[in-house]
Amino acid sequence: MKIFSKAQIYAGDTLTSERQKISSIELMERAGVQIFNWMHLRMQGAQVPIHIFCGIGNNGGDGLVIARHLIIHGYNVKTYIVDYNNKRSADFLAHYERLKGVTKAWPEPIHDPSDFPEIAPEDIIVDAIFGIGLNRPISKWVKDLFMHFRKSQAFTLAVDVPSGLFTDKAIENENDAVWAGFTLSFASPKLIFFLPETAKYTAQWEILDIGLDPEFLLTTETDAELIGKAEVLPNYIPRERFSHKGDFGHALIIGGSYGKIGAVTLTARATLSVGAGLVTTYIPKCGYTAMQASFPEAMVITDSHEEKITKINYNIKPTVIAFGIGAGTEGETLEALEHFLKENKTPLVIDADGLNMLSTKKSLLKYLPENTILTPHPKELERLIGAWKDDFEKLDKVKAFTKKYKVILIIKGAYSITVFNDKLFVNSTGNPGLATAGSGDVLTGIITGLLAQGYHPSVAAIFGTYLHGKSADLGALNLGFQSLIASHVIEYLGDAFLDLFLEPEPPAVEKSPEHEEKQKEA
Ligand SMILES: NC(=O)C1=CN([C@@H]2O[C@H](COP(=O)(O)OP(=O)(O)OC[C@H]3O[C@@H](n4cnc5c(N)ncnc54)[C@H](O)[C@@H]3O)[C@@H](O)[C@H]2O)[C@H](O)CC1
Ligand SMILES: [K+]
Numbered sequence: 001m002k003i004f005s006k007a008q009i010y011a012g013d014t015l016t017s018e019r020q021k022i023s024s025i026e027l028m029e030r031a032g033v034q035i036f037n038w039m040h041l042r043m044q045g046a047q048v049p050i051h052i053f054c055g056i057g058n059n060g061g062d063g064l065v066i067a068r069h070l071i072i073h074g075y076n077v078k079t080y081i082v083d084y085n086n087k088r089s090a091d092f093l094a095h096y097e098r099l100k101g102v103t104k105a106w107p108e109p110i111h112d113p114s115d116f117p118e119i120a121p122e123d124i125i126v127d128a129i130f131g132i133g134l135n136r137p138i139s140k141w142v143k144d145l146f147m148h149f150r151k152s153q154a155f156t157l158a159v160d161v162p163s164g165l166f167t168d169k170a171i172e173n174e175n176d177a178v179w180a181g182f183t184l185s186f187a188s189p190k191l192i193f194f195l196p197e198t199a200k201y202t203a204q205w206e207i208l209d210i211g212l213d214p215e216f217l218l219t220t221e222t223d224a225e226l227i228g229k230a231e232v233l234p235n236y237i238p239r240e241r242f243s244h245k246g247d248f249g250h251a252l253i254i255g256g257s258y259g260k261i262g263a264v265t266l267t268a269r270a271t272l273s274v275g276a277g278l279v280t281t282y283i284p285k286c287g288y289t290a291m292q293a294s295f296p297e298a299m300v301i302t303d304s305h306e307e308k309i310t311k312i313n314y315n316i317k318p319t320v321i322a323f324g325i326g327a328g329t330e331g332e333t334l335e336a337l338e339h340f341l342k343e344n345k346t347p348l349v350i351d352a353d354g355l356n357m358l359s360t361k362k363s364l365l366k367y368l369p370e371n372t373i374l375t376p377h378p379k380e381l382e383r384l385i386g387a388w389k390d391d392f393e394k395l396d397k398v399k400a401f402t403k404k405y406k407v408i409l410i411i412k413g414a415y416s417i418t419v420f421n422d423k424l425f426v427n428s429t430g431n432p433g434l435a436t437a438g439s440g441d442v443l444t445g446i447i448t449g450l451l452a453q454g455y456h457p458s459v460a461a462i463f464g465t466y467l468h469g470k471s472a473d474l475g476a477l478n479l480g481f482q483s484l485i486a487s488h489v490i491e492y493l494g495d496a497f498l499d500l501f502l503e504p505e506p507p508a509v510e511k512s513p514e515h516e517e518k519q520k521e522a
Contacts, residue, residue, distance in 0.1 A: 001207075001231070002217070003224035003426065004188040006132045006167040012187065012220070016213040025094045027210065028058060032065020032095075034208040035159060035184050039066070040073060047076045048124055051117060051154075053145070054092075054107065055129040055163070056085050061092040062159050063128025067107075068099045078117065079107040082129050084142050112141050119152035127156055127178045129163035132190070138164060138176065146178045158183040161190055162201040170197045170390035177201050186210050187217075191224055194415040194426045195391035224424040232466045233500055235459045239275075248277030249319035249452025252346075253445070255353070257333075258307035260326030261287035263352075263441045266486050267325045268298045270445025273493045274467065276452035280316055284308050309333045312340040320347045320451040324354020325441050334361060341367035347451055348372040351444040352380070359383035370406045371457040375444055377412045395424065408461050412440065416465045420458045427462075429469025433476045438486030443468045446493070470496040 004012065017024050039050075050070060054063035060081070067079040079099070088096075100106065110116065119125060127149070129142070146164055149156055156178060161167070164177030167190060171177055183193070183202040192198035193205050225231065240247075251271045256264040261283060268279045268291075280299040281291055285306045292300055301316075303309050310332040321344070327333055334357045341364050348369055350358065355376050358364055376384055381394075385401050388394040394411070398419045402409050411417045414432075418425040447464035451457060471492035475484050 001226040001228065002188060002220070002222040003191050003226055003424075004220065004222055005191075008220055008222065009132060009187060012212045012216045015216050016211070019213045019215075020211075024058075025091050028061045028091050028095060029065055031186050031208070031210045032062045033069060034186075034210060035062065035066050035157075036069035036073075038184060038206075038208065039070070039157070043075070045074060048122065049120070050075055050077050050124045050126060051119055052077060052079045052126040053082055053110075053129050053149075054079065055082050055131075056088045056092055057131065057133050058089050058091055059128050059131030059133065059159055059163070061089060061095045062131070063126060064092065064095040064099050064107075066126060066128070066159070068095070068102050071099075071103050079105075080115075080117065081107045081109045082142060082145065083109050083111050084129075084139055110145065113144050113148075116145060116148050119149070119154050121153040123152070123154040125149050125152070125154050125156040126159065127163050127180060128159040129178070131160040131163075132167050134164065134166055143176050147175050150175075150179050155182075156180045158202060160185050161192065165192055165198055165201055167192060169392055170195075182206070184208050187212050189226055191424075191426075194226075194417070195395075196413055197391045199414070223422070224426060226426050226428055227462055227466055228428045229466075229500060232463045235455065235463055236500060237453065237455065245277035248275055249454065250278040250280065250316065251276045251448045251452040252280050252282060252314065252316065252318035252321045253325065253448065254282040254309065254312060254321060254323045254340075255325035255327040256281070256283035256287050257309070257326055257328040257330075258284065258286050260328070261290050263326030263438060265291060265295050265298075266438045266441040266490070267322060267445035267448070269295055269487075270442040270490050270493070271322070271449035271452065272297055273490050274446045274449035274464070276449040279449075280314070280318070282309070282312065282314060305332070309336050312336050318346055320349070320448055322349040322351065322444050322448040324350050324352045324357070325444060327353040327357075329353050329356050329360065333357070338364055345369060347457065349375065349444055349448050349451065351375045351440060355380045355384060365405045365407075368405055368407055372405075372407045373447055373451075373457055373461050374407055374409045375412060375440065375447070376409070377440060381409075381411060395419070408457055410443075410461055410465060412443070416469070418458070418461045418465060420461065425462045427465045427469055429466055430472055431469075431476050431481060433479070433481035433484030434469070434472045434489070436485055439468075439472070439489060442486045442489045445490075467493060467496045470499060474499065 052063050052067045054060035070077045158180035162178040162180040180202040183205040253268045268281050271279045282301045285302045385397045402419050408420045416427045447460050450460035450464050471489045474495045475488040475492040
């Protein structure tokens with residue numbers, strides 16, 4: 001699913017109005033009605049007090065539409081205008097007039113904390129104060145209102161985005177935005193829902209279809225995309241009946257050190273479990289028996305050293321090489337990496353200590369083959385690209401880094417983001433059960449195994465991240481988050497593949513009846 005930028009959303013609105021010959025007032029009506037429908041379906045007329053806080057722009061206008069429909073349907077509504085600015089938008093004013101037509105209880109203006117209403121924990125707050133139009137610092141009293149919401153403990157439903165969040169920069173203080181229980185966002189998820197510093201402001205979110213022009217939605221290229229089943233499925237390569245193991249590549253996994261042979265085992269198992277034809281591990285001597293005994297499917301080459309990698313010497317022709325898992329960062333291992341990189345032409349995945357070593361000797365980065373995949377967690381990323389001021393700067397730095405070295409980088413996190421060719425591929429699968437030892441080693445194995453089978457490196461990174469998260473999701477259904485360990489993620493890979501071909505997921509977008517009618521007519 002495409003993640004549109006703020007500018008693209010505004011452009012889409014204008015284009016939709018032109019092509020469908022509807023005014024922006026009617027587009028706002030559609031948006032508000034969609035939210036009303038969502039609430040009505042769940043509330044079924046319940047008389048819980050609903051406090052609707054409207055700004056003076058179009059986000060506030062949406063709030064007025066919601067208020068009007070809730071009032072018409074007999075809900076217990078209180079509407080407020082948060083007067084942070086005297087330039088009320090034209091569409092806001094149009095819907096203000098419409099609201100006046102259905103109630104004598106006109107919205108109450110709020111100018112300062114003395115106007116804040118009492119809100120009980122059982123009440124519902126609708127936050128329609130700021131949407132994507134927020135473009136400058138917010139007045140202190142408006143931030144106090146956000147905190148008044150939070151202190152009330154009432155369920156808060158944000159319209160489009162939690163008020164106070166910018167679409168393109170982080171906020172400095174946690175008290176400067178609304179903390180929403182749910183956000184109903186129009187047309188496209190917003191990038192801020194996926195970044196660690198801003199995602200926390202909404203516990204859940206959902207996208208509502210407001211019938212933007214289908215051609216605009218289809219043809220507009222975005223800088224970011226949310227990756228779900230629909231996005232990965234077209235890349236799946238089926239297996240031919242007459243295929244043999246030589247068709248699926250030979251992966252070489254280089255890593256391990258005394259006490260960290262298990263990491264290589266996990267990677268190698270994941271590589272084979274995702275479909276690679278053959279896997280060879282290159283490990284220090286001390287790991288030989290452990291590897292052969294615990295994972296008989298893998299072949300083993302040992303380094304001349306007992307406890308660490310000191311020279312990378314092999315007489316096989318791998319299709320892909322993964323380097324770094326459990327390797328440690330000792331001088332001799334770094335030297336071995338240096339020699340290896342200067343000779344190597346085979347596609348590469350670099351993880352863990354491989355990344356840490358590259359961070360200590362950045363001059364080696366230029367030897368990485370084009371489209372090498374790097375899989376850092378946040379600390380490894382910081383060592384690699386330096387500190388960042390906020391998530392947006394982090395993304396810019398990663399884009400610049402991947403461009404400079406022509407590599408693919410996966411920023412691992414709750415929503416892992418693959419950065420390739422200036423574009424962000426945001427993964428939608430995975431859960432907190434993955435916060436466990438060895439889950440990164442498994443991800444490296446999955447990606448390596450896909451590369452071995454001939455998937456393009458960008459697809460291997462995106463699809464691999466998806467499968468890793470999906471396995472964990474399916475595993476967690478039986479095991480819960482706490483009991484899930486890295487080995488389970490490997491065990492559930494088969495289910496993750498099978499799940500690709502189950503009934504398609506219901507679309508993340510709820511279709512409006514009006515929109516479907518229009519599509520039928522077209
Ligand atoms: N396709 C869609 O997604 C649709 C979205 N809609 C809703 O419209 C808003 C965006 O509306 P806009 O009027 O552009 O902005 P806001 O209501 O978010 O914003 C505020 C308003 O106030 C000014 N302003 C900005 N920052 C400040 C500040 N710190 N202090 C004071 N004033 C400020 C700014 O200039 C704006 O005028 C979107 O999020 C949706 O909710 C449409 O309803 C339908 C289509
Ligand atoms: K809002």
